[in-house]
Amino acid sequence: MKKEEKGKIRIVDIAKMAGVSIGTVDRVLHNRPNLSTKSREKVEAVLKEIQYQPNRSASALARSKPLEIYAFIPQHAIGTYWEDVIKGMQHASGEYSDFKVRTTIAYYDPYNLYAFEVSAQQLLDAQPDGVIMVPTEPHYSRKVVDKLNEAKIPHLFIDSEIPAYQPLAFFGQDARKSGYFAARMLMLLNPMHEPLLVFRKIYAGISGSNQQDRRQQGFETYMTNKYPDVPIHYLDLPAMQPDEDELMLDRFFADHADAKVGVIFNSNAFIIGHYLAKKNRSDFHLLGYDLIKQNINLLQDGHIDFLIDQSPKKQGHLCVQTLCDYILFGTKPAPYNYIPIQLVTHEILDDFIQSEMEYD
Amino acid sequence: MKKEEKGKIRIVDIAKMAGVSIGTVDRVLHNRPNLSTKSREKVEAVLKEIQYQPNRSASALARSKPLEIYAFIPQHAIGTYWEDVIKGMQHASGEYSDFKVRTTIAYYDPYNLYAFEVSAQQLLDAQPDGVIMVPTEPHYSRKVVDKLNEAKIPHLFIDSEIPAYQPLAFFGQDARKSGYFAARMLMLLNPMHEPLLVFRKIYAGISGSNQQDRRQQGFETYMTNKYPDVPIHYLDLPAMQPDEDELMLDRFFADHADAKVGVIFNSNAFIIGHYLAKKNRSDFHLLGYDLIKQNINLLQDGHIDFLIDQSPKKQGHLCVQTLCDYILFGTKPAPYNYIPIQLVTHEILDDFIQSEMEYD
DNA sequence: CATTTTTCTGTGTACGCACATAAATATAAA
DNA sequence: TTTATATTTATGTGCGTACACAGAAAAATG
Numbered sequence: 001m002k003k004e005e006k007g008k009i010r011i012v013d014i015a016k017m018a019g020v021s022i023g024t025v026d027r028v029l030h031n032r033p034n035l036s037t038k039s040r041e042k043v044e045a046v047l048k049e050i051q052y053q054p055n056r057s058a059s060a061l062a063r064s065k066p067l068e069i070y071a072f073i074p075q076h077a078i079g080t081y082w083e084d085v086i087k088g089m090q091h092a093s094g095e096y097s098d099f100k101v102r103t104t105i106a107y108y109d110p111y112n113l114y115a116f117e118v119s120a121q122q123l124l125d126a127q128p129d130g131v132i133m134v135p136t137e138p139h140y141s142r143k144v145v146d147k148l149n150e151a152k153i154p155h156l157f158i159d160s161e162i163p164a165y166q167p168l169a170f171f172g173q174d175a176r177k178s179g180y181f182a183a184r185m186l187m188l189l190n191p192m193h194e195p196l197l198v199f200r201k202i203y204a205g206i207s208g209s210n211q212q213d214r215r216q217q218g219f220e221t222y223m224t225n226k227y228p229d230v231p232i233h234y235l236d237l238p239a240m241q242p243d244e245d246e247l248m249l250d251r252f253f254a255d256h257a258d259a260k261v262g263v264i265f266n267s268n269a270f271i272i273g274h275y276l277a278k279k280n281r282s283d284f285h286l287l288g289y290d291l292i293k294q295n296i297n298l299l300q301d302g303h304i305d306f307l308i309d310q311s312p313k314k315q316g317h318l319c320v321q322t323l324c325d326y327i328l329f330g331t332k333p334a335p336y337n338y339i340p341i342q343l344v345t346h347e348i349l350d351d352f353i354q355s356e357m358e359y360d
Numbered sequence: 361m362k363k364e365e366k367g368k369i370r371i372v373d374i375a376k377m378a379g380v381s382i383g384t385v386d387r388v389l390h391n392r393p394n395l396s397t398k399s400r401e402k403v404e405a406v407l408k409e410i411q412y413q414p415n416r417s418a419s420a421l422a423r424s425k426p427l428e429i430y431a432f433i434p435q436h437a438i439g440t441y442w443e444d445v446i447k448g449m450q451h452a453s454g455e456y457s458d459f460k461v462r463t464t465i466a467y468y469d470p471y472n473l474y475a476f477e478v479s480a481q482q483l484l485d486a487q488p489d490g491v492i493m494v495p496t497e498p499h500y501s502r503k504v505v506d507k508l509n510e511a512k513i514p515h516l517f518i519d520s521e522i523p524a525y526q527p528l529a530f531f532g533q534d535a536r537k538s539g540y541f542a543a544r545m546l547m548l549l550n551p552m553h554e555p556l557l558v559f560r561k562i563y564a565g566i567s568g569s570n571q572q573d574r575r576q577q578g579f580e581t582y583m584t585n586k587y588p589d590v591p592i593h594y595l596d597l598p599a600m601q602p603d604e605d606e607l608m609l610d611r612f613f614a615d616h617a618d619a620k621v622g623v624i625f626n627s628n629a630f631i632i633g634h635y636l637a638k639k640n641r642s643d644f645h646l647l648g649y650d651l652i653k654q655n656i657n658l659l660q661d662g663h664i665d666f667l668i669d670q671s672p673k674k675q676g677h678l679c680v681q682t683l684c685d686y687i688l689f690g691t692k693p694a695p696y697n698y699i700p701i702q703l704v705t706h707e708i709l710d711d712f713i714q715s716e717m718e719y720d
Numbered sequence: 721c722a723t724t725t726t727t728c729t730g731t732g733t734a735c736g737c738a739c740a741t742a743a744a745t746a747t748a749a750a
Numbered sequence: 751t752t753t754a755t756a757t758t759t760a761t762g763t764g765c766g767t768a769c770a771c772a773g774a775a776a777a778a779t780g
Contacts, residue, residue, distance in 0.1 A: 057420040058765035191551035418737030
């Protein structure tokens with residue numbers, strides 16, 4: 001970090017050292033065609049000795065075509081968590097606008113195979129320079145990933161990981177660990193070791209997200225290890241019509257009147273929170289995920305005790321930034337980028353909100 | 361965020377619109393001398409209509425003199441918290457190296473007025489373009505701030521705030537809130553409402569940092585409001601020679617054998633943690649601050665339950681970034697930038713460490 | 721074998737945009 | 751009108767990119 005300061009090596013310097021012209025050096029750097037093996041070797045020899053760091057400003061200034069980044073995101077998400085992820089992406093895109101970066105959001109329907117494939121094809125037809133995608137159902141995602149690999153389009157996974165598919169990098173939380181941690185926090189709210197309630201959201205019979213399932217697994221691991229005797233009761237909310245929810249919740253709470261603590265492993269905590277507020281149950285403690293508006297309100301009112309934040313805007317931002325740095329400057333990212341598991345209570349909520357505003 | 365995309369307005373465009381040459385526009389933008397009132401007005405009129413966003417790459421490329429940022433930091437801090445702050449600064453500096461930014465760390469002795477003034481004068485003599493400083497004792501800091509204002513050198517405060525001095529911006533945690541939150545977390549570990557122990561570190565009779573005091577205030581506010589009947593016992597460790605510590609701790613713990621929970625409002629939790637480890641007291645719960653190496657080890661061993669993280673590297677990074685953006689591009693920062701209060705346990709520690717590595 | 725055409729390789733250079741200074745012009749003072 | 755000063759214009763610089771072009775080598779044609 002100190003060496004380059006003074007005598008920054010420029011591309012002309014390399015050309016001089018290698019005894020070729022700058023155009024030739026450029027060909028090596030971007031491995032473009034039309035150059036002989038000898039001159040390639042000469043340049044590569046020089047590059048090995050000095051480690052060349054191109055001037056990003058000059059590079060940006062000179063680039064002619066814009067860099068097209070596509071984000072492939074589940075569409076059912078308007079007004080929710082994904083909205084913040086997208087904001088973060090757009091913010092990064094704005095910061096890189098001098099670098100001629102253009103970010104496009106492409107939505108897909110994760111519950112409709114046919115529609116999904118159509119969207120995926122549209123994505124590929126656009127011939128983007130890089131793709132950020134949220135892998136949902138592994139089988140669906142596989143096809144897209146294969147085609148991206150075939151077209152040699154670098155791609156990142158965000159939110160949910162499928163290690164076998166080997167994207168350029170993954171950004172998101174370690175879901176199991178987060179569930180494990182959630183269990184510990186819940187048990188702090190439950191010193192009398194009363195039963196725990198777990199609420200789940202089921203969309204059209206499908207679990208919805210890998211993340212939800214993995215968090216639950218982590219939670220169960222903790223409970224099995226540390227508190228095997230604490231009973232856990234589950235309620236699946238189909239949540240097609242909210243009025244049904246209330247009936248189900250009435251019954252569930254009546255059946256487990258001794259429970260004082262509950263958890264839901266997605267951003268729908270507000271459904272339970274609203275119910276608690278309506279029924280004036282201030283004795284019940286709830287842990288949920290994500291600082292979406294409805295959850296925030298309930299956290300402030302005291303109907304949600306803990307929210308685990310995932311810094312969605314930061315995630316979106318990091319993805320765009322990482323992908324651009326890779327494509328433009330060859331910066332290799334870490335394969336796994338785990339976002340810290342952040343516990344938010346009403347006391348410290350404001351600082352989290354303000355901090356994420358950084359990416360607006 | 362969409363408008364500029366297509367027809368980015370350049371400085372020549374402005375010149376054309378205003379009917380002057382680019383040099384004249386440049387004078388207005390950087391308010392340099394030697395231009396008539398009429399042409400200034402003409403250009404300003406145009407600038408008001410369109411909102412000009414200079415191309416940062418071109419700007420960086422063209423700048424001739426480097427931008428000198430100085431960070432003014434307490435020196436007793438080697439091997440501790442400040443080290444990470446500095447790493448974050450250097451990382452940002454590296455990222456901005458194409459923008460010809462140079463960051464220099466200047467240390468001062470916060471416990472020696474004379475030495476402090478000498479350091480401050482050296483800082484001012486260097487005529488930096490911007491300064492990041494940690495205000496310690498208000499009276500000491502005042503003089504430096506006054507001189508910086510006089511020389512019109514923009515400056516930020518990091519870590520500790522003195523609102524009356526009105527720096528360009530503040531970066532750090534809301535210390536009172538953090539203490540308030542710490543109290544809540546402690547009480548979760550203390551369901552039987554046993555007495556609380558508070559450990560303090562006193563350097564040469566001086567409290568050390570504003571932050572420590574403010575955290576304690578927040579803590580006491582919470583306890584007074586919510587648990588006025590829980591006794592709190594204080595121990596001040598002069599901590600000049602560690603062997604004395606042990607004797608004091610022996611006595612303190614003996615006097616308050618019923619206490620199961622303790623807190624220390626600075627990064628010296630490891631002192632208590634080491635003691636607990638040595639005495640094999642695994643029943644005692646401890647909350648401390650900062651992910652410094654010694655604390656991390658004890659968190660992993662289970663001798664510290666909670667650490668509150670301040671993202672020191674991120675803070676350092678943000679400061680340099682903010683200051684550069686302000687000086688180079690006139691981006692006005694928010695006056696208060698509160699870093700989220702992050703609760704770290706051994707379960708989720710790794711993700712925090714990895715996340716901060718982003719700034720290495 | 722000489723000559724033309726095609727393919728390959730490498731060179732030169734305009735361009736992107738803001739900045740800064742030298743040169744040129746206009747204006748005022750002498 | 752000359753000299754000094756104020757104001758504006760013209761131009762070169764920073765550095766990497768990408769393309770047009772020149773030159774050389776190889777292949778094809780007569």
